[in-house]
Amino acid sequence: MSTKTDKIDRLAELTASRETTTGNSLWVEAMRRLRRSKMALIGGVIIGAFVLLAILGPWIAPYDPTDTHTWRGEVLTNQNIFVGPRAENWLGLDHLARDEFSRMLIGARQTLLVGIVATLLGFTVGALIGGASGAALTLGGAAGKRFDTVVMRFIDMMLALPSLLLAVSIAAVLGQSLTTVMIAVGVVQVPIFARLLRGAMLAQGGSDYVLAAQSLGVRKRRIALGHVLPNSLSPVIVQSTLSLATAIIEAAALSYLGLGNPDASEPEWGVMLAQAQGYFDSAPMLAVYPALGIIITALGFTLLGEAMREALDPKLRS
Template sequence: MSTKTDKIDRLAELTATAEVSTGNSLWVEAWRRLRQSKMAIIGASIIAVFVVLAVIGPWIAPYDPTAQLWRGEVFTNRNLFVGPRAENWLGLDHLARDEFSRLLIGARQTLLVGIVATLLGFSVGALIGGTSGAAATLGGRLGQRIDTVVMRVIDMMLALPSLLLAVTIAAVLGQSLTTVMIAVGVVQIPIFARLLRGAMLAQGGKDYVIAAQALGVRNRRVALGHVLPNSLSPVIVQATLSLATAIIEAAALSYLGLGNPDASEPEWGVMLAQAQEYFDSAPMLAVYPALGIIITALGFTLLGEALREALDPKLRS
């Protein structure tokens, strides 16, 4: 638990204390450095391709992803498969469904789960972390007590392995795509909460906060109008990195059978699970969705790391 929380607190502290010496705003400087970062360009390019394919997939997919294209004798024995050919670029799966079409359509579900889960974790986590951080910074003794109670609950959530917590939530709520979104989103909540709270604590001792208090500005206005906006940088960076984690965890839950109950609907985690039985005879059925998951997660990770370096001069290479 200490290792995970220390990393979160360190990211909050480093980003919150970043200063730009050129006179431009932090975000202007970050955008300039992002445009010059090869890592950011590669990550953004991967994400752009993934998003475009997810959006236009239903229109460019050559076949219905649930339709069986050939009911021949080859599918009586499920150890035989039709490989890549002119009419099926990636071949057919064990039920004679076009693999390329299923990958394209499956990208949309994967993107939807990742975005919704991250937005859920970001929204609830930022609300909890912002409230706790404001209470600890400007709320006096009562605020510090509230912050202590909230952080102990967050620490208990962080102490649990994320995948184990997600599996437990998904098993309790039942099998559905919505369940996967909720389970993955709940896992993200303590990370965002602790990160924003740490950044707000780092901002609480700044000169502008002390000056505002000396001028008689209300604590609520100081917290919402000054401390909170200046503490969002590490949370935004974490949101980008969490998209990669959300995609992997959603695929893992689908692989374990906790995702969409309709197994005919294409989703990369479900496709990976279905291919496991035929891995010896048709390993590419597992390789295709696995590569999709890995490359997409890599894109979000590269962009997140580049954004973190751009926002924090101490981390610039």
């Protein structure tokens, strides 16, 4: 857990420096470096292509992804006869004679939906918890410190658990459904956002503008909620990009384990990967396609998130 919390705390500290040596704001300088980053460019292109395909999937998919009748006689799984890529089926047919290309396109939308909803859930709940804890410390007083201690010990307990194990446990309790996957993955993200925002607010607590506001007699509540909190959101925004990559992988893992959408006919990359497992010897590409989709998409969000983190880090400025 120490490595995980160290990374979170380090990202939170990056907001403590609001001005660069050139006098530009932190975000202006960060965006300038992002535009020069090849890692950010590659990540942005991957994410843009993924989002575009997910949005346009239903319109550009050549066939109904659930159609099992058109090419039914061409796929004979009991005889290990499968249909590979050809002119009318760019990625071939799956084990039920459904067009694999159409299923990949439609599956991208469901994968994106699960990742975004889960991340938004974790962001919202985590920000509420972390903001309340950070505000309690900023406001000061024994009650605020006790509140922060209780909340952070609970958050540390959640961080100590392996994220996938926690997500599987939650999904198993709630039952099989797409909503369950979103909730399970979102809950796993909560302690990360909570600790990150709380750490960023503590880093901002000693800034010059806070001391100036205190010397002018501004109420602590207004300082904490009106100034410290808005200025502490930078690392949380960066983390949301990285969390999207994790959410996509964990959602696919839950679907692979049979905890996702109970309707197996609906295309989703994790479900497609699980269905292809039994035919890996005869048709390995049925597993390769969704696996590559998951890997490349997660890579895109990771590259962009890491580029944003490095752009915000004053130690890495050239």
